[in-house]
Amino acid sequence: MPQCKKCGKKGLFLKIEGDTGLCLACNEGFAQEGKILTQKIIEAKNEATASKDTKKLVSLCKSIEAYGNDLVALHRAYNLQPSQELLDLIGTYKKMGEQAEK
Amino acid sequence: METKKVKDLIIPLTDYPHMPYWGTLREAIAQLNVAFETGHHTVLVFDEAYKLMGMLLEKDILKGLEPKFAQHHEEGVPIMWDHLLKSGAEKQLGRPIKEFMSAVTATVDAEDSILKASHIMVLRNAYLLPVMEGDKLIGVVRMGDLFHQITNAVLAL
Numbered sequence: 001m002p003q004c005k006k007c008g009k010k011g012l013f014l015k016i017e018g019d020t021g022l023c024l025a026c027n028e029g030f031a032q033e034g035k036i037l038t039q040k041i042i043e044a045k046n047e048a049t050a051s052k053d054t055k056k057l058v059s060l061c062k063s064i065e066a067y068g069n070d071l072v073a074l075h076r077a078y079n080l081q082p083s084q085e086l087l088d089l090i091g092t093y094k095k096m097g098e099q100a101e102k
Numbered sequence: 103m104e105t106k107k108v109k110d111l112i113i114p115l116t117d118y119p120h121m122p123y124w125g126t127l128r129e130a131i132a133q134l135n136v137a138f139e140t141g142h143h144t145v146l147v148f149d150e151a152y153k154l155m156g157m158l159l160e161k162d163i164l165k166g167l168e169p170k171f172a173q174h175h176e177e178g179v180p181i182m183w184d185h186l187l188k189s190g191a192e193k194q195l196g197r198p199i200k201e202f203m204s205a206v207t208a209t210v211d212a213e214d215s216i217l218k219a220s221h222i223m224v225l226r227n228a229y230l231l232p233v234m235e236g237d238k239l240i241g242v243v244r245m246g247d248l249f250h251q252i253t254n255a256v257l258a259l
Contacts, residue, residue, distance in 0.1 A: 020151075034150030035122070041152065042120045049119070050136055071152060084238045085115060086152035092116045 005079040006030075020080055030078045037071040041089070048093070054100050061097025065090055106251055108219050109212040112233050112241035115154070118146045123155055123200040127166055130158050130199050144230055146242075147203045154239060156203035157230055166202040167191045209234050210243065220248045 003010035004023035017027045041064055048060040068090035075082040119133040119142065130145050137143075145158040208226045210219045212235045219231060229245045 031150045034152075035124070038122050038148060038150050038152055042122055042125075042148070045116070045120055046133060046136075068152075075151065080151070083151055083153040084240075085148065085154050088114075088240075089116060089152070092114065 006077075020078070022078060022080075026078065030074065030080070033074055034071065037067050037074065041067045041071065045089070045093070048096075058097050058100045061093045061100065064093040065097065068093070105215045105217060107212070108210050108214045108216060108233055108243050109235075111216065111243050111247045111251065112212065113244065113247075114241050115146060115239070118142050118144060118242070121145050121147055121158070121199060123147050123149055123203070124198050126196050127163065127199055127202060128195040131163060131195075134160070134163070144244075145199070147199055154206060154232065155200075156205045158199050158203045159229055162202045162204055166194055166197075204228075206232055209239075211235070212240060216243075216248050216251055219243055220245075220252060223248070 001010050001012055002014045002016045004014070004016065004026055005021040006026040006029075007023060009023055015024055016022065017024065020027055020030065022030060044060045044063040044067065048057055048064065051057045051060060068086060071086060072082045072090070117140070119137045121130055121133060125147075133145055134143065143160050146154060147156045147158055149155050208222050208228060209232045210222055212233050222228070223231060223245050230242050232239055233241045233243050
């Protein structure tokens with residue numbers, strides 16, 4: 001019987017999203033919060049790529065790491081596995097920030 | 103000569119401009135213009151879970167800017183192309199890139215040979231392929247780099 005990974009709701013006719021295993025309401029909640037964080041990560045990432053100022057770069061790297069970790073936490077709250085792309089992004093910008101700070 | 107593997111030509115995803123699928127065509131063009139000098143002519147498109155959904159290539163953008171009916175004319179647009187481009191494009195520029203992007207239709211393994219990657223690209227008409235290590239996405243490989251390696255090897259035969 002289909003069951004939502006977040007709220008535990010189950011039923012024969014319960015619609016579950018194939019990608020996430022969440023019911024429509026939980027999936028919508030995840031998508032709304034995820035969109036905000038993803039937007040912030042991408043804005044900071046693209047700004048960091050163009051930035052030539054070291055101080056600004058360090059600050060942007062920290063923002064990417066922080067927003068990225070928030071998105072990982074959101075995944076965990078919804079019992080979802082964060083994507084490899086997200087984990088790599090956090091790792092890359094953490095290292096980049098540390099190197100720029102030296 | 104030992105055949106190079108895909109892993110020798112991997113480019114990290116972070117090198118490319120990233121955009122969410124709800125970003126607009128106008129924003130994608132701005133990103134590509136910023137990235138133009140780095141030689142990366144593709145925007146990687148992500149969903150709200152930061153998972154790679156697809157790629158927006160220059161050809162996807164040019165196709166998106168064409169008036170709908172022009173796509174049926176193989177040898178140019180018969181009338182008033184400039185005017186149509188101007189008036190039609192304004193509307194298109196505000197549309198989400200999800201509508202224009204190329205979906206990821208194939209991947210290649212990091213341990214595969216560059217010839218296999220080249221074959222997949224030709225077969226799928228893909229310029230960029232995601233590279234997997236097991237079930238992990240570790241980067242992309244692009245046609246230009248494969249072309250360079252393969253043609254150099256062929257000429258040196």
